Amino acid sequence: MIGSTRNAILEWIAAHRADVTRLAQSLVSFPSENKQPHGNERACQMFVADYLRDIGCRVDVFTPLEVTGLTEHPEYLPGRDYAERPNVVGVLTSQPGDVVGKQAGRKALLFNGHVDVVPTVGQGQYGWWDGTVEHGRLYGRGANDMKGGIAAYLMAARCIRELGLELKGDLILETVVDEEFGGANGTLACRLRGYNADAAICPEPNNMLISAAHRGGQQFRLHTCTEGIGMGFGETIFPDPITALGHLLVALDQYNQERQARPKPKGFENDVFPLMPFSMRAGEMLPWGTGESIPQDAWVEFWIEIPPGVTRQQLQGELKDVVARATEKTPTLQRVTTRWEERTRFLAGSSMPDDHPILGMLAANFSSVTGQAPSFEPAPFACDGFIFNLHSPTPAVVLGPRGANAHGPDEWVELEDLVALTKIYALTIAGWLT
Numbered sequence: 001m002i003g004s005t006r007n008a009i010l011e012w013i014a015a016h017r018a019d020v021t022r023l024a025q026s027l028v029s030f031p032s033e034n035k036q037p038h039g040n041e042r043a044c045q046m047f048v049a050d051y052l053r054d055i056g057c058r059v060d061v062f063t064p065l066e067v068t069g070l071t072e073h074p075e076y077l078p079g080r081d082y083a084e085r086p087n088v089v090g091v092l093t094s095q096p097g098d099v100v101g102k103q104a105g106r107k108a109l110l111f112n113g114h115v116d117v118v119p120t121v122g123q124g125q126y127g128w129w130d131g132t133v134e135h136g137r138l139y140g141r142g143a144n145d146m147k148g149g150i151a152a153y154l155m156a157a158r159c160i161r162e163l164g165l166e167l168k169g170d171l172i173l174e175t176v177v178d179e180e181f182g183g184a185n186g187t188l189a190c191r192l193r194g195y196n197a198d199a200a201i202c203p204e205p206n207n208m209l210i211s212a213a214h215r216g217g218q219q220f221r222l223h224t225c226t227e228g229i230g231m232g233f234g235e236t237i238f239p240d241p242i243t244a245l246g247h248l249l250v251a252l253d254q255y256n257q258e259r260q261a262r263p264k265p266k267g268f269e270n271d272v273f274p275l276m277p278f279s280m281r282a283g284e285m286l287p288w289g290t291g292e293s294i295p296q297d298a299w300v301e302f303w304i305e306i307p308p309g310v311t312r313q314q315l316q317g318e319l320k321d322v323v324a325r326a327t328e329k330t331p332t333l334q335r336v337t338t339r340w341e342e343r344t345r346f347l348a349g350s351s352m353p354d355d356h357p358i359l360g361m362l363a364a365n366f367s368s369v370t371g372q373a374p375s376f377e378p379a380p381f382a383c384d385g386f387i388f389n390l391h392s393p394t395p396a397v398v399l400g401p402r403g404a405n406a407h408g409p410d411e412w413v414e415l416e417d418l419v420a421l422t423k424i425y426a427l428t429i430a431g432w433l434t
């Protein structure tokens, strides 16, 4: 890329800072909540489709279930309703024909983001959909995860377009439905629809890291059960799901500590993979305020994270072993039955080749835009990246903004980062495709 192009990009974005914020606010204003199995992404997606048309993209709007081969794919997650939930893909290209990107044998760069957000619960200081800006932060559901990052790549594309830069390949810009709660079907549908590239950039909020890899995980509910026995008058030894569950929690905690000592994949050497208990239920509070009988069912729900390379079979096999080993030495556990429930799909961790040239280009642009050295670290969360890295010819890297409170009240994203990312993305598009 010649210096004058670089300067033109940086100047254009500096002059359009306010537009970056406004676009992110517009995206946040849509209550695109994912209330599985349903969702409410349509209005937001129509807004994105109009934006993409305005900047000269060829636009494809389709629901995941319209895509041939989706329901037969091993990673297809059944049970979701996709009525009125379209994916949107925009392609900036100078070439005719429906086949684009890698599929057409052309150079291509792809950006992927999900517009669905976790439903609102509770109340914070800032409105969920107001897009309040304060102290350099944009507040609102989805600001951080991940409409801020989407605004950055949409603005980067507009910059390329308005500067009239001619692309020697295809720029693919997609926004998908149904990522939260382990969906991934939206991103999978885009791959099967034929949208593939030399690399994909996902601006999930990883705090401005360049992440060639990301964790995986799965959410489970572990039950301890017995037949109804009331209070158990007379017995001295009785089945006790609550105490049994206590034993299992201790066993899981121990397992989690032990597994941290195992050799970890490259890049994850310093990572700790959490097991996070989210909720627990057992017994009933009676109208007068006490409990008076042994419950038939007790459970704990937890999320557990894993490095790339761990398979569903491995993870689930190990967890079942934890229960089996604890049961062997614990009479309380021998008197109840245990049952596993999968609360999300298995989400694999994954990585792209760490010598992929997109990483070097992002790093150089990161340094020149921020004046700081980039950090190469895995993204500390599960995301749709595994669909790219494990089930498509397009390797994916995560680079997204700083922020906090994703999935909670007063979620926010750092506006300075959105401007920096817009610059980094635009320079990378220009570097890769011109």
Ligand SMILES: [Zn+2]
Pocket (backbone or CB within 6 Å): 114, 145, 146, 179, 204
């Ligand atoms: Zn996300």
